Amino acid sequence: MPRLKFRRSYFAAPYLLLNVLFIIVPLVFLLVMAFTGEDGGFTFANFASFFTGANALRVMGRSFLIAFLTTAGCLLVGYPVALILSNSKINTSAVLVLLFVLPMWINSLLRTYAIKSVFDAVNMQNEYAKVTIAMIYDFFPFMLLPLYTAMVNLDKSLTEAASDLGAGAFTVFLRVRLPLSVPGIISGVLMVFMPTVSTFAISEIVSGKPETYLFGNLINDFFGKNEGLYGLGSAYAFILLMLICLTLFAANKLAKGGELGRGGLL
Amino acid sequence: MAVEKFDKIIEIRGVTKVFSDVTVVDDMSLSIKRGEFVTLLGPSGCGKTTLLRMIAGFETPTSGRIFLEKQDVTGVPPHKRPINTVFQKYALFPHLNVFNNIAFGLKLKRIPSGQFKTDKKTGERTETERKYTKDEITEKVERALKLVNLAGYEKRDVNSLSGGQQQRVAIARAIVLEPKVLLLDEPLGALDLKMRKEMQIELMSIHKNLGITFVYVTHDQEEALTMSDKVVVINDGAIQQTGTPKKIYDEPKNAFVANFIGESNLLSGTVIGDYKVAFCGKTFACEDKGFSKNEQVDLVIRPEDIRLYDANSGKGELDGEVTSSVFKGTNYEMIVATPEYEFTVQSTSGRKAGEKVALAVLPAGIHIMKKMLTVNTFITEVTGENTVSIGGGDFEFNNNGEFERGERVIVEVPFNKISLTDDESDGVIGGNIGQSYYKGAYYQIQVYTDDDSDLYLDTADEWDMDDRVGILIDKDGISVKKYVEEDDGTAAASGDGTNAENGEADEYAEA
DSSP states (O other): OOOOOOOGGGGGHHHHHHHIIIIIHHHHHHHHHHTBOTTSSBOSHHHHHHHHSHHHHHHHHHHHHHHHHHHHHHHHHHHHHHHHHTOTTTOSSSHHHHHHHGGGGSOHHHHHHHHHHHHHHHTOOOHHHHHHHHHHHHHHHHHHHHHHHHHHTSOHHHHHHHHHTTOOHHHHIIIIIHHHTHHHHHHHHHHHHHHHHHOOHHHHHHTOOGGGOOHHHHHHHHHTTSTTOHHHHHHHHHHHHHHHHHHHHHHHHHHHHHTOOTTOOO | OHHHHTSEEEEEEEEEEEETTEEEEEEEEEEEETTOEEEEEOOTTSSHHHHHHHHHTSSOOSEEEEEETTEEOTTOOGGGSSEEEEBTTBOOOTTSBHHHHHHHHHHHOEEEEEEEEEOTTTOOEEEEEEEOOHHHHHHHHHHHHHHTTOTTOTTSBGGGSOHHHHHHHHHHHHHTTOOSEEEEESTTTTSOHHHHHHHHHHHHHHHHHHOOEEEEEESOHHHHHHHOSEEEEEETTEEEEEEOHHHHHHSOSSHHHHHHSSSOEEEEEEEEETTEEEETTEEEEOSOOOOOTTOEEEEEEOGGGEEEEETTSSOOSEEEEEEEEEEOSSSEEEEEEOSSOEEEEEESSOOOTTOEEEEEEOGGGEEEEEOSOSEEEEEEEBOSSSEEEETTEEEEOOOTTOSOTTOEEEEEEEGGGEEEESSGGGSSEEEEEEEEEEOSSSEEEEEEETTSOEEEEEESSOOOTTOEEEEEEOGGGOEEEEOOOOTTSHHHHHOTTOOOOOHHHHOOOOO
């Protein structure tokens, strides 16, 4: 009698189905549409328009610049905060961390409207600053959490060993704490940079001005406002996806090169 | 140079460390001679690691002072002490390779440059400092690696090394700085037995080659006896005994030390006079004197000091029966039951289980110790008409209207008036079993109450360590005296439920 072999991998089948249905199939649609012209035939025109039209490149550059500023801002604010929070003498119960991470559980649109009313209240005019600050506010917890995790998991005996070997507090930070928090920095940067480079809602809500029109807005408008430009929208989305993949790949290379173990995201 | 070699390098004076109300190190004093291999030995949680961490500078004593070469270093941070540590779990830097781990301290170190500069204002001539050059660092790292038998491992990733190799790197990293004192915190704890034996021998030869003072922390008594010049036995935050391994083994100062160091038979006895002691209903010759007549004492008999003879052979003082016999490679370990006590006996000639024997003890094999405590003493207060607070609970006593509620009193409870209950709720207060010592016919047990005071009691039953128990005290056994504050006020500060140790525990052997 043939025995029914039941492998553990069979349990993965539903997830595989989900993956195919909601990731692979839409990606294929996207790719097909990206190469489909207005007449329904095969074309490279959608991609060509990205590189020939000055507008698309400029908008993308702006998106990357704002994403970069946001990431840098989050890191600059988040690193010292994480450093303070990871000190068990100051943060005795982890309640402080909770307070910082709490906004993550509130819908980001709500948070965006909240910061918008703050800008209105102080009558802020600089559109760039508004969008960047709103993004830093929205994405800050995504930077803080991986940084905090990496720092809290740092073996205390390592810092003790460093000071035992003659390092003062600053040298201990420079030679031990900082290098060992790099995995946290990398995953924090990715967690913030990747969503901000493709976001469109924040800039639309807090600014809505042409000078803060982002690549995400452009793609959104192809699909939404100017109905029917699915081919262009798909091509631009595909380009963005590729760029994000490249960023990820580079970040992974960087993390592996350091061989730093836990704290990494991917 | 002999004088120089044997002066005190570390002196610990009355050091106490309290962590959130728990006294981990209690008024310890100890001095360590230059070049010595000193081992701090005790069970886990006894305070030995905390003491080491205070020497290293990671913890600051709550009170007391620590001196290094006659300089008070109590408040000096670790990076400014000429002391280096080998950590229990190695604590190698995972982002650095072997070379850079070892060079870590060398790159930071400043040494006299041999050049002098004169201060323009004061005219003072001082020697300038410089860093080690690259070549010097390379040379030193290579020498240190050679010393720990890891030559050629410079470029290796520390994460790819085995436990033993990582430990060697950790040792190299600490000794490369040529510290005045090397601290080792259970450095071999994570290694397997064979590796541990090898490293023990290597550490001893490193100690010999370098001449640095080693302070070594372990809970492994065999390791302590093998490696050290001097062993410091610690329990409950207090030094129990300090001495050479041989002295500690042959002449333990109290029941704890006897029980902790090596296999031993621990009994209760009565001193008959000089060189005479009675236990198990017989009088034995011994080599100890100076105890008062009829004094109740603890005594220890090492398993190898007992001789077994055939029953009815006319030799031997106690009759017994072998209940088990196990061959241990070099000798036999046997359990011999007499009506009063089960003796552990080691001998090169084995006897079979069930054999009737007569048992004799060599006079030199009997070592008499003062009893650790016979009454528990508390400074506490009367909480009701006829109740008094002990260990956080209210116990009844015979008041006769003598004491008022709230009055500060001294309460004494003899060991045999306390009983334990299986069910915690049957006792007045609850507690956890700590150490227990078999004293022949009864056990002496230490119980930690929930408010962290400890009680000692004698019981016929055996209890397991860390068991939850209820505590009852016979109300006729509680004697209450008026509390008179001492002039220096120390007694008043010690507060509720403090166990006043007898003089023995406070006495530190000063070799």
